[in-house]
Amino acid sequence: MxxxxxxxxxxxxxxxxxxxxxxxxxxxxxxxxxxxxxxxxxxxxHYVKRSNKSRKTTRIGLLVTKTERDEYDDPYFRDIRLGILDGLKAHSLDIGVTYHIGDKIDAMMLQGLDAFVIVGTLEHAWLDKIYAANQNIVLVDDYYGPANIDAVYPDFQQSTTAVLERLTKQGHQRISFIGGAAMSWLESGKIVWHPEGDLRLRTYQQWMDDHDLGQYSHSFIGGWDYMDGAEQTRNLLQHFHDRTDFPTALVVASDPLAIGVYRELHTAHIRMPEDLAVISFDNSAVADYLTPSLTSVKLRPYEMGKSAVRMAAERIQGTRDYPLRVLLPTEIIGRESDDYSRKSEEKTS
Structure with a gap:
């Protein structure tokens, strides 16, 4: 036919x-x-348009590389899920099945789905296995996926560059970095850690070298929650103990990490932004309530989720027959943690 x-x-x-x-x-x-x-x-x-009468719903599968609890505890992943759910409503689609990391994925189930959305990064051997069962795949928040698979992710390269340019315009040169290792997942549910793999870190290191600031480039990498942020801050403080080249600015790869950073800086009586300017990523709700309020990069995870569903719908409907990679723009939301002049004005007003 x-x-x-x-x-x-x-x-x-x-x-x-x-x-x-x-x-x-x-x-x-x-x-x-x-x-x-x-x-x-x-x-x-003799082309005959396929009838939809025998099929009441179009079903999309979802794989989230978090446990169910961790997904809802993480505002970034939670907003991606909300975007996916609203996207499904907009396109009159249903979730056929949802997997979390560690669940066994049935190949027959995959073949019966109209599309499959993956949130997070899988090792390529596992991704190839899924692709063999269903080629209508959309990757969310995976920068290194194969070129033949649809993907949507934030523009971390541009946003990290914008953060560094903002700090250098404020007069900073001694800029350090606290972040988490990039992660990919095996089919077994185990994590493969890539300490130098996060795009924010790689952009930071390259930018510092390109602008002859490599001697001030210091990165402290671990996990991604607030306790990891606290640990990496302690490592930073120990590294610069009794040194005259203590950083004047700090780039933090996520708001949860920044919570731990704040705790340790307050304990060490290091003032923000007077002693150390801080800029983070996520622009989560907590950024407004920290003291000082946290300058953070808006990443649009909700829009990523909606975009993923739109891309899946295009594949299902046959309106696009080529792979698409969507790079969502970001925005720095300026607050008190990096703006010394504004902080001073507010104190004197």
Whole structure:
């Protein structure tokens, strides 16, 4: 039986345009000649549009590389899930099955799904196995996925560059970094740690070298929760103990890490931003309630979730037959933790 691509080839029109025309897309603008060629190809190939009567719902599978509890405790992953749920409503889609890390994924179940959304990074051997069962995959928050698979993620390279430029404009050169190791997951549920793999860290290191600040480049890497942030801050304080080149600014890879950073800096009587300017990533709700309030990069995880569903719907409907990588813009939300001049003005006003 002829399909959309067969009709498109016969009509010498893209598969995307052919699908949109045959599905009566009101926003599609094509010439009458193009319409005629498509209809002629439909008649010649005896193309019959697939009926939806025998199939009441279109089902998407979801794999989250967190335990169920950790997903809801992490505001970044929680907002991705909320975006996915709202995206499903917008496109009249249903979740057929949800997996969390450690769950056994059934290949037959994957084959029965219309698309599969993966939140987080899998080792490529496992991802290849999933792709063999279902090619309508969308990766969320995975920067290093194969080029043939759809992906959506925040622009960490641009945002980290913007953070460093902001700090150097404020006069900082001795800028350190606290972050977490990049993680990927094996099918067994075990983690593979990549200490130098996080894109924020790699961009920081490269930027410092490119701007002749490599001698001030110091990074402290561990896990991703507030206790890890506290531990890495203690490591930083120990590293610079009795040294004259103590950093004047600190880039922190996430707001949960920054909570631990704040605790240790307060304990050590290091003032922010007077002694140490701090900028983080996430722009979570906690950023406004820390003292001083935390300058943080808005990453748009909710929009990532919605975008992933839209991309999956395009694959299911056949309106796009090429892989797409969506890089979402970020924004620095300025607060007190890095703005010394504003802090001083507020004190004197």
């Amino acid at each position: 002829a399909g959309i691509r067969d009709v498109a080839k016969e009509a010498k029109v893209s598969a995307t345009t052919t699908s949109r025309f045959l599905n009566s897309d009101p926003d599609l603008m094509i010439t009458d000649e193009t319409k005629r060629r498509i209809l002629a190809a439909v008649e010649k190939l």
